[in-house]
Amino acid sequence: MDWGTLQAVLGGVNKHSTSIGKIWLTVLFIFRVMILVVAAERVWGDEQQDFVCNTLQPGCRNVCYDHFFPISHIRLWALQLIFVSTPALLVAMHVAYRRHEKKRRFRNGEKIDIEELKNEKFHIRGPLWWTYTSSIFFRLIFEAVFMYVFYYMYDGYQMPRLMKCTAWPCPNTVDCFVSRPTEKTTFTIFMLAVSGICMMLNLAELCYLVIKVCMKEPRKTT
């Protein structure tokens, strides 16, 4: 069970998304998940081994590392990507429920072609519109929350080269040096930028759906 399986699960949802939704999914998998797996994980791979402190005191390095990195960037990004992808499953569940209802009506004798039913693409109208819009709304919330958590936990998005540590058992103040700070800063800013792009795509999709509904209303009334 890894990112490939998540892609398979979400790929199914893609069929019932808007065009902007499909672009969002592509950006998510190519510019975020793939970058995380092929690049970022290597950059952060030696984060604890190459976190060096100017002391021979056993345990000081462990404690300082834990103090400055409560949760690693990589884990935060993995959690962010999982949480951001999951609202799309609400849509998948709603579509599955609708299909199930149609099959039930078919069983009760209504004339619906069962093959057509399996391949049917549902239009985003009625209760599905509400589910879809809520899923986009939740995505936006999760993105914003994680971006804020990053900012709060690491005092900004820049990775410093040097950290001064005074946690026990370190004697007095100890200088600790981070591994690959510039590369980490670059990737952090990149992931932040792509997060921003994803948020804008979500906002655009939300506006598109709202406008679509508003345009349909005057037509109904006239």
Place this chain on the structure above:
Amino acid sequence: MDWGALHTILGGVNKHSTSIGKIWLTVLFIFRIMILVVAAERVWGDEQDDFVCNTLQPGCRNVCYDHFFPISHIRLWALQLIFVSTPALLVAMHVAYRRHEKKRQFRKGDQKCEYKDIEEIKRQKFRIEGSLWWTYTSSIFFRLIFEAVFMYAFYFMYDGFRMPRLMKCSAWPCPNTVDCFVSRPTEKTVFTIFMIAVSSICILLNVAELCYLLTKFFLRRSKKAGNSKQQPNHENKEETKQNEMNELISDSCQNTVIGFSS
């Protein structure tokens, strides 16, 4: 044989589950197994290498690590996930047995069974009634037991769900008392709490599913009781006999075909 293979096996069971069961399976795979594989295993990856003790005594670090971590969190979670997923296989086995019986009837040329071909038997979705209901309910019950047992084992083994930064060790051959420092304690505490939270959500989903099945069972019983009271008033003896015959015929096929009842 890895988590992907388990996903394939359980995906087949999904078809015969209730909606809550499907949600449970999704939560299990996305929020537990996936988190375990992509995140938690990296966090615990260097747990012994970066377990540092303030001593030069050879063997002391090994002994202290073994004393404080009899079974690693990662292994306990892997065992928990396997045990919790396995009761669903009871349902899969029961469904496979029923399919086998129907195929056997079909091959014998039984006129009672209304199937067009063997492919239809393979694709058939069984409703959760009769003996399958009992199997399904027992599987949910076992899941609940396993979840609770593992959560208790975690709590008992690690004195709570928090990972301390410092552990004081006095096991032989360590001289007197030695300070040992754990690697990434905060990150480990965060993930432990996350996994416990998702476990609890899964327990709630299982309890909800159990209640749903029990409610469905009692409603069906009261409907049957209601129907059987009306019948003797409306039908004469011949029609009653015909109805009994029809029930026997439909019971032998167990009335689980999509849409077409006898």
